[in-house]
Amino acid sequence: MIQFEQTIMNFLIAHQEKYSRTGHFLILMDALISAAKHIQYYYLTGALKGNLGLANAINVQGEDVMRMDQIAHEITIHYLKTTNRVIHAVSEEADDIIPLDAEGRYFIYFDPLDGSSNVAHGLPVGFLFGIAKRNLNGDEDGHLRAGKDYIAAGMFVIPTGTFTLALKEAGTWRFHIDDTMNYVRPVRIVLPEDKRGWELSFNAANQYTYARGVQEWTTENVKKYAFRYLGALAGDFHRMLSKGGMFMYPAIVNHPDPGKNRPEGKLRLMYEANVVSFICREAGGAAMDEKGIPILDIQPTKHHQRTALYVGSKQLIDEITPVLRAR
Ligand code: FDP
Numbered sequence: 001m002i003q004f005e006q007t008i009m010n011f012l013i014a015h016q017e018k019y020s021r022t023g024h025f026l027i028l029m030d031a032l033i034s035a036a037k038h039i040q041y042y043y044l045t046g047a048l049k050g051n052l053g054l055a056n057a058i059n060v061q062g063e064d065v066m067r068m069d070q071i072a073h074e075i076t077i078h079y080l081k082t083t084n085r086v087i088h089a090v091s092e093e094a095d096d097i098i099p100l101d102a103e104g105r106y107f108i109y110f111d112p113l114d115g116s117s118n119v120a121h122g123l124p125v126g127f128l129f130g131i132a133k134r135n136l137n138g139d140e141d142g143h144l145r146a147g148k149d150y151i152a153a154g155m156f157v158i159p160t161g162t163f164t165l166a167l168k169e170a171g172t173w174r175f176h177i178d179d180t181m182n183y184v185r186p187v188r189i190v191l192p193e194d195k196r197g198w199e200l201s202f203n204a205a206n207q208y209t210y211a212r213g214v215q216e217w218t219t220e221n222v223k224k225y226a227f228r229y230l231g232a233l234a235g236d237f238h239r240m241l242s243k244g245g246m247f248m249y250p251a252i253v254n255h256p257d258p259g260k261n262r263p264e265g266k267l268r269l270m271y272e273a274n275v276v277s278f279i280c281r282e283a284g285g286a287a288m289d290e291k292g293i294p295i296l297d298i299q300p301t302k303h304h305q306r307t308a309l310y311v312g313s314k315q316l317i318d319e320i321t322p323v324l325r326a327r
Contacts, residue, residue, distance in 0.1 A: 005184035008033065008163070008175050015167060024085050024105050025152075028131065031079040036127050036156040036163065037181050038079070039072045039112065043125070044159045052120055068119050069093050072112030072127065080108065087134060087142060090270055090303040097303055107132045107145060109270040109303070113158075115232025126234020127156040128275040144303055147274030147296035155275060157234050164189065164241065166282035172241075191244050191284045191313050198225045198245035198313065201236045209252045209261070211290070213323040218248075221316075233267065237276045237311070241283060246312030246320070247276070251290040265290060265308030269300055273309045280311050287311035292324035 012026055046052040051067050073093035080086045080100060087104040088097050092111040110129035118125050130153040132145035147153075154165040161177030172190075175183035192198075200222055207218055225245055230236050233247075240247045252262040267273050277287035277295040287295040290308035298307065310320055 005178060005182075006186060008165075008183040008186070011173070011175075011186045015170065019170070025131075027083050028080075028085050028106055028108075029152075031083045032076075032129060032154070033163075033183060035076040035079040035112075036158065037177075038075045039127055040156075040158050040161065040177070040181075042071050042075070043068060043122070046119075047122055052122065068125075069113045069116065076110060076112045076127075087140075090144075092268060092271055092304075105134055105136075107134070107142070109274070111268065111271040111275075114272060115230075115234055118230075118232045118235070122159070123232070124157050124160050124230070124235045124238075125232060126237075127158060128234065128271055129154055130271060130275045130278060144270065144300040146299050147269075147278050148294075150274065150278050153275040153278035155234055155237070155279060157238055162238065164238065164279055166279040168282075170282070172279050172283040189241060189283045191241065191280070193244070193313075195225070195244070195315075197243045198316075199228045199240055199243045200225045200245055201228050201230075201240055201247040202249065203229060203231070206250075206252060209255045210250045211253050211327060213326060214250050214320075215254075217320055217323050221319075233272060233276065237279075240312055241280065241285075244313045246310060246316040248310045248312075248320075249308060250310070251308040262306075263290075264306045266306060267309050269295070269298060269305045269307045270303060273307050273311075276311050277309070284314065285312055286314050286317040288317055288321055288324060290324060291327075292321045 012029055053067055073091050084101050085104050086100045086106050086108055088099045090097055090109040108131050112127055113125050114128050115125040130150045132150050134140045151168045156163045163175040163183045166172040171188050173186045174189050178184045228239055237247050249267050251265050255261045273295050280287055288310045289295055
């Protein structure tokens with residue numbers, strides 16, 4: 001007997017029916033899944049095709065653009081255009097907001113290939129996205145949405161083939177890619193309460209550049225839990241979500257070379273921090289910025305805005321929040 005798996009589309013159709021929602025969201029999700037599979041293909045064959053090198057360009061963040069970053073961006077925009085459902089998109093790889101369809105229903109904020117230091121090695125990277133919906137009951141001014149107003153957020157880990165999707169007030173779900181390139185077998189993800197498996201994840205090389213209280217907290221707590229750091233948000237966050245604990249990218253405020261301080265944080269609010277914070281919230285966790293403000297409450301003023309990030313199990317976020325708020 002053939003063993004059939006529940007596909008992501010079966011799952012999403014059932015979800016939309018359960019909550020009496022429209023099919024528009026399915027059209028958008030189908031496009032994102034097609035984009036992820038297409039990116040996955042380029043990534044897997046990238047070393048042989050010479051796609052894993054630099055593209056000799058600098059992005060809006062002042063970083064080298066990898067050839068794969070451009071490919072992933074182009075693929076995603078192509079599929080989003082085909083939906084006629086997206087008003088505008090914010091991509092890490094584009095300076096400006098990309099207008100797509102004025103009559104569309106959704107806004108999308110995405111990083112098509114996060115974790116660029118892994119690219120040259122063919123190691124895991126992420127395709128991260130957050131989706132918000134237009135105001136259906138009045139005028140829509142297209143303002144940038146806070147994370148709490150996203151309706152869904154997702155993270156494809158490429159080329160591993162896992163997809164983690166959080167749906168507003170409907171949980172966080174993980175899917176795996178099968179031999180027919182279908183994402184299948186939805187499993188609900190809830191952050192584990194058993195502290196014995198918890199992991200802390202941060203760039204240890206930066207530890208002495210953090211604010212004093214954060215340094216003290218990390219020094220004290222790193223002894224209590226396992227420590228892991230891959231250096232690519234998708235991989236590190238994926239582990240933390242499965243094991244519990246906390247991923248943090250604090251503000252750099254005590255660098256010996258003050259020019260290298262990053263008081264505003266490194267990660268991007270709209271398509272990195274909000275995405276993992278939304279996923280984490282739906283899995284029972286929480287997330288704060290450097291001032292102890294919930295990440296999902298931050299109203300963006302710029303589409304490429306950065307933030308510090310503390311995301312993970314609620315207990316650890318509750319422990320570090322007073323340290324953050326004390327300053
Ligand atoms: P990268 O610079 O390699 O693109 O968003 C950027 C990001 O990776 C995250 O994926 C990752 O968590 C973080 O930066 C790594 O930064 P450090 O190299 O400073 O640790």
